[in-house]
Amino acid sequence: MHLEFRGIHKHFGAVHANDDVSFAVDAGTVHGLLGENGAGKSTLVKVLTGFISRDAGQILFNGEPVQIQTPVDGIRSGVGMLHQDPLDFPALTVLENFRAMVGGQWWRESDLKSLASQFNFDLDPHEQAGNLTVGERQQLEILRLLALGVRTLVLDEPTTGISAHQKHQLFAAMRTLAGQGKSVIFVSHKLEDVEEVCDHATVMRRGKVVGDTPVVKGDASLGARLVELMFGRELALPSKPATAKPDAGLRLTQVLLEDDRIALKVNGFEAARGEVIGLAGLEGSGQRLFILACAGVTPPSHGRVQVGAADLTHKPYRAYLDAGVCYIPADRLREGLVPGLTIQEHVALRHTDAGFFLDPAVMTRGAEAAIAEYKIRGTPTSLVERLSGGNQQRTQLALMPTDLKLILLEHPTRGLDIDSTIWIWKLLIDRCANGATIVFASSDLDEIVQYSDRVLVFSGGQVSAPISTQGLTADRLGEMIGGKF
Amino acid sequence: MKLKLDRAQLGAVGIALVLSALIILPTGQSPLTVFGTMISGAFGSWDLLARALTTLAPVLLCACGLAFTFSSGLYNLGVEGQVLAGAIGATMLVRALFPEGGNAAVSPVLIMVLGILAGAVGGMLWGLLAGLLHVYGKISEIFAGLGLNFVGQGLAIYLIFGPWKRAGVATMSGTALFDESVWLPVIGTTDLSPVALVLAGMVLIITLVVLRNTYFGLRLRAVGHSLRSSFTLGIPATQHLLSAFAICGAFAGVAGGLQALAVFHRLIPGISSNLGYLGLLVTMLANYNPVWLLPITFFFSALNIGSLKLPSELKVESSLAGVIQGLLVLAVLLGRGWSAKKSAK
Numbered sequence: 001m002h003l004e005f006r007g008i009h010k011h012f013g014a015v016h017a018n019d020d021v022s023f024a025v026d027a028g029t030v031h032g033l034l035g036e037n038g039a040g041k042s043t044l045v046k047v048l049t050g051f052i053s054r055d056a057g058q059i060l061f062n063g064e065p066v067q068i069q070t071p072v073d074g075i076r077s078g079v080g081m082l083h084q085d086p087l088d089f090p091a092l093t094v095l096e097n098f099r100a101m102v103g104g105q106w107w108r109e110s111d112l113k114s115l116a117s118q119f120n121f122d123l124d125p126h127e128q129a130g131n132l133t134v135g136e137r138q139q140l141e142i143l144r145l146l147a148l149g150v151r152t153l154v155l156d157e158p159t160t161g162i163s164a165h166q167k168h169q170l171f172a173a174m175r176t177l178a179g180q181g182k183s184v185i186f187v188s189h190k191l192e193d194v195e196e197v198c199d200h201a202t203v204m205r206r207g208k209v210v211g212d213t214p215v216v217k218g219d220a221s222l223g224a225r226l227v228e229l230m231f232g233r234e235l236a237l238p239s240k241p242a243t244a245k246p247d248a249g250l251r252l253t254q255v256l257l258e259d260d261r262i263a264l265k266v267n268g269f270e271a272a273r274g275e276v277i278g279l280a281g282l283e284g285s286g287q288r289l290f291i292l293a294c295a296g297v298t299p300p301s302h303g304r305v306q307v308g309a310a311d312l313t314h315k316p317y318r319a320y321l322d323a324g325v326c327y328i329p330a331d332r333l334r335e336g337l338v339p340g341l342t343i344q345e346h347v348a349l350r351h352t353d354a355g356f357f358l359d360p361a362v363m364t365r366g367a368e369a370a371i372a373e374y375k376i377r378g379t380p381t382s383l384v385e386r387l388s389g390g391n392q393q394r395t396q397l398a399l400m401p402t403d404l405k406l407i408l409l410e411h412p413t414r415g416l417d418i419d420s421t422i423w424i425w426k427l428l429i430d431r432c433a434n435g436a437t438i439v440f441a442s443s444d445l446d447e448i449v450q451y452s453d454r455v456l457v458f459s460g461g462q463v464s465a466p467i468s469t470q471g472l473t474a475d476r477l478g479e480m481i482g483g484k485f
Numbered sequence: 486m487k488l489k490l491d492r493a494q495l496g497a498v499g500i501a502l503v504l505s506a507l508i509i510l511p512t513g514q515s516p517l518t519v520f521g522t523m524i525s526g527a528f529g530s531w532d533l534l535a536r537a538l539t540t541l542a543p544v545l546l547c548a549c550g551l552a553f554t555f556s557s558g559l560y561n562l563g564v565e566g567q568v569l570a571g572a573i574g575a576t577m578l579v580r581a582l583f584p585e586g587g588n589a590a591v592s593p594v595l596i597m598v599l600g601i602l603a604g605a606v607g608g609m610l611w612g613l614l615a616g617l618l619h620v621y622g623k624i625s626e627i628f629a630g631l632g633l634n635f636v637g638q639g640l641a642i643y644l645i646f647g648p649w650k651r652a653g654v655a656t657m658s659g660t661a662l663f664d665e666s667v668w669l670p671v672i673g674t675t676d677l678s679p680v681a682l683v684l685a686g687m688v689l690i691i692t693l694v695v696l697r698n699t700y701f702g703l704r705l706r707a708v709g710h711s712l713r714s715s716f717t718l719g720i721p722a723t724q725h726l727l728s729a730f731a732i733c734g735a736f737a738g739v740a741g742g743l744q745a746l747a748v749f750h751r752l753i754p755g756i757s758s759n760l761g762y763l764g765l766l767v768t769m770l771a772n773y774n775p776v777w778l779l780p781i782t783f784f785f786s787a788l789n790i791g792s793l794k795l796p797s798e799l800k801v802e803s804s805l806a807g808v809i810q811g812l813l814v815l816a817v818l819l820g821r822g823w824s825a826k827k828s829a830k
Contacts, residue, residue: 297717321719335717340710341703348700349707349718358698399718 135166296320547764563630571741574607608738616730
């Protein structure tokens with residue numbers, strides 16, 4: 001089915017997630033949709049499949065405009081989406097899942113097996129869905145969507161967390177579907193996957209389509225072109241003054257970081273006191289694991305963590321706090337601040353050796369001092385959830401204890417205006433000058449290059465060696481993020 | 486800190502009253518007559534008022550305890566079992582120091598004081614058990630509490646029919662009466678114990694002060710609002726959750742001990758008689774604001790006592806009180822949910 005986007009717009013509050021997006025996908029092709037996180041790819045495919053509604057624009061199937069308001073409309077019009085987290089019922093078996101989700105006929109075991117064999121999927125119909133690997137659950141989901149009569153299949157980052165063999169099977173299935181005349185939209189940030197499986201690629205950045213190119217096998221210049229489109233040509237210049245001291249502030253030895261999606265090995269890493277380390281990479285490549293491990297929130301299962309002179313290996317979070325570690329999460333209201341409490345109550349929560357009774361005068365004075373010093377727009381009795389994002393971030397920073405050895409931040413300036421960003425970094429660099437080591441993750445490459453001394457790049461289950469930001473080019477950084485170390 | 490009603494809350498109370506009136510209509514009585522009878526049933530005489538106040542003390546104790554668990558984000562449905570565990574604790578102590586047919590080992594006053602303390606300890610242990618199941622066993626505190634309510638009920642019946650059965654007979658009517666010297670003094674011919682009232686008043690003040698004016702109360706509220714953020718800020722969440730369970734259990738246990746020492750003078754299977762659940766309704770209605778606990782408890786107790794007059798005077802079921810209480814809580818919760826949804830848009 002030929003598919004066309006015409007002038008799609010979508011706003012989320014002040015964010016223009018899709019800005020006049022127009023391009024076409026030919027029937028019988030695999031079409032790559034590339035871009036870094038936050039580029040607007042997911043928004044676009046959710047508009048296509050009816051999970052969110054667009055503000056303006058048209059979607060045309062074979063030249064006819066279609067109305068897709070809900071996921072059911074999407075399926076009826078023949079569009080199906082394979083989500084990053086497959087939609088199934090973990091407590092039911094594969095066959096039961098199939099029967100529950102595909103109406104119209106009573107699916108027998110043999111029906112399911114013959115459908116699966118078309119794509120060389122080896123699913124056990126009697127296995128519980130909850131016991132399947134991510135790759136197998138994807139296979140179940142693809143079969144389900146095909147059984148529902150889908151003619152356009154959207155796959156959202158399907159190669160994350162599946163084995164090489166499953167990826168191979170998946171790509172073969174995508175090619176088979178394209179061969180049957182169906183259109184396949186492959187959303188990804190992995191260059192090598194796009195080069196391997198796609199016929200055509202559209203690149204998005206900051207909500208806009210920035211490029212559209214056929215994918216020809218063996219085109220040596222393609223990778224570089226795509227990277228340039230994804231990340232832009234120019235990077236900001238490093239502008240951080242040198243604050244690094246000769247001695248170590250943070251040392252990791254043989255550390256293993258893992259969750260249910262990735263496992264990362266950091267053999268040896270050392271950051272000096274006063275140094276700023278930027279963690280670059282597409283979101284979900286392990287930067288958060290790295291930060292949580294250094295913060296002591298989820299201590300690594302193996303390996304040693306040292307902050308300054310203190311060995312914090314296998315110590316509880318409290319010991320990290322006592323050693324002068326401070327973690328500033330990206331999700332301010334869910335992980336950093338307590339909604340329902342005021343600024344002055346937060347200030348009081350940080351009083352460690354206070355007595356039994358709260359002293360309202362001390363609380364108010366503490367909060368007033370924080371508000372004045374950190375220029376928070378609010379009063380001591382403002383509830384934190386009523387503050388703007390920037391002021392919430394200022395409040396988080398105001399709550400940092402004075403004597404810190406290690407500060408860990410996720411997206412420290414996300415959603416903030418340029419003045420706040422500059423001001424916050426000035427404050428953080430003052431902390432470095434006083435000997436604190438800073439490790440921060442950001443999806444803004446400009447921020448990484450501007451404020452870091454050295455950068456770690458996370459990609460495809462690996463961590464690069466630390467690279468100095470002096471002389472680091474956009475091309476090199478982009479390539480590494482794309483998986484070419 | 487003020488007793489302030491917003492429009493949504495007033496509306497909810499109005500809706501609850503209208504719905505109650507609609508439920509009364511099919512009985513053939515005018516809702517106004519029924520409400521009037523209930524008011525005179527609760528405030529018609531000093532005796533009736535005393536009865537209302539008798540219910541007030543244990544419910545207020547439970548409601549105060551629940552203010553701690555609610556503040557820390559927990560639905561402690563085990564409060565009913567914690568009342569029972571308090572009654573068992575108090576009975577155990579009285580039986581140990583003043584055996585049936587024997588003599589008091591220490592002065593009766595001391596036995597009463599220790600009895601109330603034993604009630605607090607019994608309730609606290611039962612509350613902590615629910616807390617441990619929740620924190621370390623990863624069981625929802627709702628099911629841990631409800632499950633322990635049944636276990637407590639079974640334990641009480643076992644004690645009444647087994648080790649603590651009356652000489653010669655074992656009966657559902659409970660253990661043998663305590664010696665009259667260890668009955669808590671009451672006013673006149675009523676069951677109203679001034680000691681119980683004073684204790685409940687003290688606990689209310691402690692609750693108000695601790696939740697509003699101490700670091701402990703603040704941290705408890707932080708844990709209740711966001712477990713994850715409080716962890717990031719370095720608050721030992723487990724410790725605070727367990728404390729909340731222990732405090733709630735202890736207060737409910739005092740209520741249970743008072744029921745045994747001042748009202749029934751023995752352990753009976755139904756000694757908690759839904760006081761804990763009534764406390765839950767009170768605290769839910771008060772919505773984190775402990776200032777509201779006293780007026781709501783008083784209102785609910787008056788409803789309970791006032792409704793007892795309904796069957797004899799108007800041939801209307803006295804369970805109407807429970808219906809009104811339930812409707813009120815539902816209406817207020819709905820109103821709260823509705824305004825939260827509205828402000829989220």
